[in-house]
Amino acid sequence: MHLLIVEDDEDTAAYMRKGLMEAGYTVDHAANGRDGLFMATSGSFDAIVLDRMLPGLDGLAVVQAMRAANISTPVLILSALGQVDDRVKGLRAGGDDYLSKPFAFSELHARIEALLRRRDVQSVETKLTVGDLELDLLSRKVKRGDRLIDLQPRELRLLEYLMRHAGQVVTRTMLLEGVWDYHFDPQTNVIDVHISRLRQKLDKGFDKPLLHTMRGAGYSIRAG
Amino acid sequence: MAVPRALPGFLRSSTFRLSVFYVALFFLSVGALLAFIYVQAIATIDTQTEQATKADAAALVQEYTAQGIAGLIDAVEDRIAPDRAGDGLYLLEDDEGAPLAANVQTWPTAEPNPGGWVSFNVDREDGPHQARGLTYALKDGSKLLVARDLHARLDFQELMVDALYYALALTVVLGVGGGLLISRRMLNRLDAINRAAERIRTGDLSHRIGTTGSHDEFDRLSETLNAMLEEIHRLMNGMRTVTDNIAHDLRSPLTRMKGRLEMLLREPADTDAQRVAIERTIADADQLLTTFTALLSIADAQSGSARATMAPLDLDELAGDIVDLYEPAAEERGIAIGHEEGQGSVMGSRQLLFQALVNLVDNAIKNTPAGGTIQVAVRRQAGAVHFVVADSGPGIPETERDRVLEPFVRLDSSRSTPGSGLGLALVAAIARLHGARIELGDNAPGLVVSLIFPVVA
Numbered sequence: 001m002h003l004l005i006v007e008d009d010e011d012t013a014a015y016m017r018k019g020l021m022e023a024g025y026t027v028d029h030a031a032n033g034r035d036g037l038f039m040a041t042s043g044s045f046d047a048i049v050l051d052r053m054l055p056g057l058d059g060l061a062v063v064q065a066m067r068a069a070n071i072s073t074p075v076l077i078l079s080a081l082g083q084v085d086d087r088v089k090g091l092r093a094g095g096d097d098y099l100s101k102p103f104a105f106s107e108l109h110a111r112i113e114a115l116l117r118r119r120d121v122q123s124v125e126t127k128l129t130v131g132d133l134e135l136d137l138l139s140r141k142v143k144r145g146d147r148l149i150d151l152q153p154r155e156l157r158l159l160e161y162l163m164r165h166a167g168q169v170v171t172r173t174m175l176l177e178g179v180w181d182y183h184f185d186p187q188t189n190v191i192d193v194h195i196s197r198l199r200q201k202l203d204k205g206f207d208k209p210l211l212h213t214m215r216g217a218g219y220s221i222r223a224g
Numbered sequence: 225m226a227v228p229r230a231l232p233g234f235l236r237s238s239t240f241r242l243s244v245f246y247v248a249l250f251f252l253s254v255g256a257l258l259a260f261i262y263v264q265a266i267a268t269i270d271t272q273t274e275q276a277t278k279a280d281a282a283a284l285v286q287e288y289t290a291q292g293i294a295g296l297i298d299a300v301e302d303r304i305a306p307d308r309a310g311d312g313l314y315l316l317e318d319d320e321g322a323p324l325a326a327n328v329q330t331w332p333t334a335e336p337n338p339g340g341w342v343s344f345n346v347d348r349e350d351g352p353h354q355a356r357g358l359t360y361a362l363k364d365g366s367k368l369l370v371a372r373d374l375h376a377r378l379d380f381q382e383l384m385v386d387a388l389y390y391a392l393a394l395t396v397v398l399g400v401g402g403g404l405l406i407s408r409r410m411l412n413r414l415d416a417i418n419r420a421a422e423r424i425r426t427g428d429l430s431h432r433i434g435t436t437g438s439h440d441e442f443d444r445l446s447e448t449l450n451a452m453l454e455e456i457h458r459l460m461n462g463m464r465t466v467t468d469n470i471a472h473d474l475r476s477p478l479t480r481m482k483g484r485l486e487m488l489l490r491e492p493a494d495t496d497a498q499r500v501a502i503e504r505t506i507a508d509a510d511q512l513l514t515t516f517t518a519l520l521s522i523a524d525a526q527s528g529s530a531r532a533t534m535a536p537l538d539l540d541e542l543a544g545d546i547v548d549l550y551e552p553a554a555e556e557r558g559i560a561i562g563h564e565e566g567q568g569s570v571m572g573s574r575q576l577l578f579q580a581l582v583n584l585v586d587n588a589i590k591n592t593p594a595g596g597t598i599q600v601a602v603r604r605q606a607g608a609v610h611f612v613v614a615d616s617g618p619g620i621p622e623t624e625r626d627r628v629l630e631p632f633v634r635l636d637s638s639r640s641t642p643g644s645g646l647g648l649a650l651v652a653a654i655a656r657l658h659g660a661r662i663e664l665g666d667n668a669p670g671l672v673v674s675l676i677f678p679v680v681a
Contacts, residue, residue, distance in 0.1 A: 009480070019487070078477040104482070105483065131336075172565060180549060185517075
């Protein structure tokens with residue numbers, strides 16, 4: 001997977017680059033908006049991480065120019081401006097996701113994974129499967145092995161989000177955004193309690209747990 | 225306002241009240257003027273009548289002195305001849321009271337005044353008239369009355385009274401009509417300014433008040449207000465730039481710091497103590513960022529820029545979401561959180577209002593002991609929508625309730641629990657942004673926080 005980082009701050013760029021390369025990505029870097037746009041239009045990247053405030057050409061202008069040139073590479077906008085309308089502006093300009101600075105690397109990583117996955121999954125599914133866990137999207141029924149698992153509507157939505165991102169790390173803010181559609185950093189353990197309830201229903205009585213806690217990052221549902 | 229609301233706007237306006245006052249004043253001055261004219265004219269008429277009567281009488285007495293009674297009779301007969309009959313009234317009686325020459329039938333019964341004048345009524349073709357005249361006792365025992373019919377004076381009186389009525393009626397009609405017209409015109413101009421100001425107040429900061437180009441007082445007022453708005457806009461932009469720069473310049477080093485620490489954490493640590501130190505430093509950096517983010521959010525809410533993203537919002541749905549999100553966390557602490565369903569829609573920012581709610585419910589959970597309850601409700605009350613979070617915790621003493629809405633204020637009782645002391649200040653700022661009041665009350669026991677939104681028609 002080939003990523004482009006457009007970030008003027010050397011240290012932040014180096015830190016992201018190092019982390020992402022360790023995670024197995026090929027990473028290119030542009031230090032200003034003009035170079036970023038040039039590279040985005042010529043190279044074939046799988047995703048772009050774009051800083052909002054850039055010298056030369058502003059981040060929003062870069063996305064707009066990209067979208068105008070029919071380049072649909074997923075873009076994650078990074079910004080030190082974390083206010084409500086900044087986020088709206090970023091997504092309206094053509095960004096696919098928005099992450100406020102400062103962020104934990106795990107958050108960035110999880111969101112890039114989600115962006116890359118979003119591109120793969122285009123077909124309409126009626127059933128999600130992870131190991132012996134099955135979620136029927138039409139009847140809204142959940143089965144593990146032969147056992148029917150009774151879930152509340154909210155637990156079902158939570159499970160659906162996790163299963164759609166099966167094998168990936170899903171952060172707390174991603175869950176809050178994906179399941180409840182609210183964008184802020186939950187400082188308290190509200191999300192963790194939801195997960196532990198869900199885990200009770202999914203994994204209790206089974207040898208192999210499916211819902212894993214990724215320390216310092218978030219959660220992941222996977223068979224192995 | 226004491227004036228009933230049913231009155232149309234222009235009747236309640238100060239311009240209209242002012243014009244009514246001026247109509248009354250004008251009314252009085254016209255009345256006074258007419259009264260003065262009336263008194264003066266009557267006095268002139270009276271004087272003229274008196275002089276004419278006197279001159280006439282003097283001529284007749286002279287006739288008598290020169291020609292005797294026969295000459296006088298001729299003179300009187302001459303004056304009362306039908307073709308000459310005017311306002312003159314005469315009665316000449318002999319010493320027995322028999323009329324010698326007359327167009328008045330009976331001698332006046334009233335006593336003459338010290339000047340010799342006597343007032344009486346006389347029957348004329350069109351009814352009784354008032355008359356006034358002089359009486360003379362002649363040497364041969366006969367008596368002469370020379371008087372004037374006063375109908376001219378009475379006619380004039382009537383004319384004056386009629387004129388007074390017409391003038392007053394016209395004054396009222398013109399005054400009230402003119403007042404209405406002027407007040408409506410003024411009100412339209414003022415309304416335009418009001419509407420523009422309201423639009424600006426609710427977030428459209430680039431809007432300006434229109435001018436008519438007439439350079440009158442209203443145009444000057446509009447220009448002054450526009451200049452003021454320009455200044456406010458500039459200052460707010462300045463504020464925004466400063467906070468944006470602070471956000472960028474402080475967050476970037478913090479991001480780097482956190483990044484480096486996290487990278488360090490991924491390397492194999494030399495000792496456990498180092499690992500713990502790094503973890504604690506990251507936690508401190510996070511705490512710093514939390515406070516910092518809350519401060520920026522407060523500044524952002526205060527700047528009103530989020531008004532641009534406001535949309536009609538169902539508060540009950542928000543209440544349902546917050547209860548849904550916090551129900552497991554509350555249950556884990558042995559607290560029952562409930563949603564009392566209601567109805568209420570406002571124009572608002574979904575994200576910001578939810579953030580306000582998160583702060584309120586977080587506080588409630590922190591302060592409510594196990595076994596307690598938290599209620600989230602939307603109620604319509606007295607033309608407002610109340611968004612209520614009530615808990616059964618220790619509550620806040622009445623004297624402290626205003627204080628806790630200020631930034632960084634933490635009550636002694638909550639010093640031991642984590643938090644920045646910015647939560648309620650952020651809630652207050654978000655409430656203000658939405659034109660809502662925040663009210664802290666007693667839930668007996670517990671705290672009840674209400675965000676009170678005005679209902680938009």
